[in-house]
Amino acid sequence: MGRVEGKVAFVTGAARGQGRSHAIRLAEEGADIIAIDICEQIDTVPFPMATPADLEQTVKEVEALDRRIIATQADVRDYAAVKSAVEAGVAEFGRLDIVSANAGIAGGNTPGWETEEQAWQNTIDVNLTGVWHTAKAAIPHLIAGGNGGSIILTSSAAGLKAMQNIVDYVSAKHGVVGLMRTLALELAPYNIRVNSVHPTVVNTPMIQNDWTAGLFRPDLENPTIEDAHDVFRSLNALPILWVEPVDISNAVLWLASDEARYVTGFTLPVDAGFGVK
Numbered sequence: 001m002g003r004v005e006g007k008v009a010f011v012t013g014a015a016r017g018q019g020r021s022h023a024i025r026l027a028e029e030g031a032d033i034i035a036i037d038i039c040e041q042i043d044t045v046p047f048p049m050a051t052p053a054d055l056e057q058t059v060k061e062v063e064a065l066d067r068r069i070i071a072t073q074a075d076v077r078d079y080a081a082v083k084s085a086v087e088a089g090v091a092e093f094g095r096l097d098i099v100s101a102n103a104g105i106a107g108g109n110t111p112g113w114e115t116e117e118q119a120w121q122n123t124i125d126v127n128l129t130g131v132w133h134t135a136k137a138a139i140p141h142l143i144a145g146g147n148g149g150s151i152i153l154t155s156s157a158a159g160l161k162a163m164q165n166i167v168d169y170v171s172a173k174h175g176v177v178g179l180m181r182t183l184a185l186e187l188a189p190y191n192i193r194v195n196s197v198h199p200t201v202v203n204t205p206m207i208q209n210d211w212t213a214g215l216f217r218p219d220l221e222n223p224t225i226e227d228a229h230d231v232f233r234s235l236n237a238l239p240i241l242w243v244e245p246v247d248i249s250n251a252v253l254w255l256a257s258d259e260a261r262y263v264t265g266f267t268l269p270v271d272a273g274f275g276v277k
């Protein structure tokens with residue numbers, strides 16, 4: 001038996017990176033997947049976002065595990081689109097048990113008082129309002145199922161600790177903690193657990209790009225991501241450069257599974273000791 005055998009998981013931002021990894025890891029342990037991703041560029045995001053081909057790759061990898069997946073191009077900022085994607089998935093698979101609100105963006109590289117209005121708005125809209133939309137669309141299905149459930153919100157190590165020059169990101173990710181705690185309290189009577197995960201730097205396309213290199217090496221003119229490696233290492237207490245997507249997926253899987261049946265309202269760091277440094 002898999003650890004989430006027979007369950008259905010809704011994963012946002014599932015086209016690549018951590019979201020794809022969560023979909024695959026949950027499918028490996030027996031879940032069917034409802035996946036969404038915007039698969040389009042948002043103009044204030046300074047690195048390439050996912051494509052429809054990326055989402056198609058996630059579909060192939062989940063199906064290769066003999067699990068079912070329904071993947072839809074949808075923007076978490078658009079509540080109606082999120083709601084209809086969840087409804088279509090639940091209509092097909094007959095239930096919903098697990099929610100991974102993972103979709104997110106990053107951008108900017110200025111002190112907080114110089115952040116552009118539109119960049120601030122886009123980050124709050126995706127990384128906080130989008131997470132709320134995901135929960136809001138899913139919760140009625142979890143309650144109606146009567147089987148409890150597990151909602152895992154992706155925050156960040158920067159959701160528990162300040163980081164300079166990305167005030168919109170840090171603010172949204174701290175906001176996710178308030179959202180998580182409130183929903184944990186409200187949903188406990190239904191046996192629905194709500195937790196957040198807080199990764200340190202994860203080896204995904206959000207990190208593997210020139211913008212991230214510039215954020216972490218403002219002292220260099222045209223830094224490469226390799227130039228930022230020593231800074232990444234210096235963030236972590238453990239002597240590692242970064243974690244892999246599957247390290248976060250394993251935390252999501254644990255929170256989704258019955259092994260964590262009495263864990264709710266918890267901020268789970270997968271941060272190599274970033275938070276204690």
Ligand SMILES: NC(=O)c1ccc[n+]([C@@H]2O[C@H](COP(=O)([O-])OP(=O)(O)OC[C@H]3O[C@@H](n4cnc5c(N)ncnc54)[C@H](O)[C@@H]3O)[C@@H](O)[C@H]2O)c1
Binds near residue numbers: 017037156199202
């Ligand atoms: N990579 C890191 O170092 C790191 C660290 C801590 C937290 N996080 C968080 O982890 C989550 C996953 O990021 P990742 O590292 O896999 O990055 P990523 O850029 O590889 O993946 C993010 C995915 O979300 C999708 N997405 C973005 N905006 C969307 C929207 N409006 N609607 C639907 N889908 C949307 C993207 O298209 C992409 O497929 C994000 O919330 C991110 O903030 C990342």
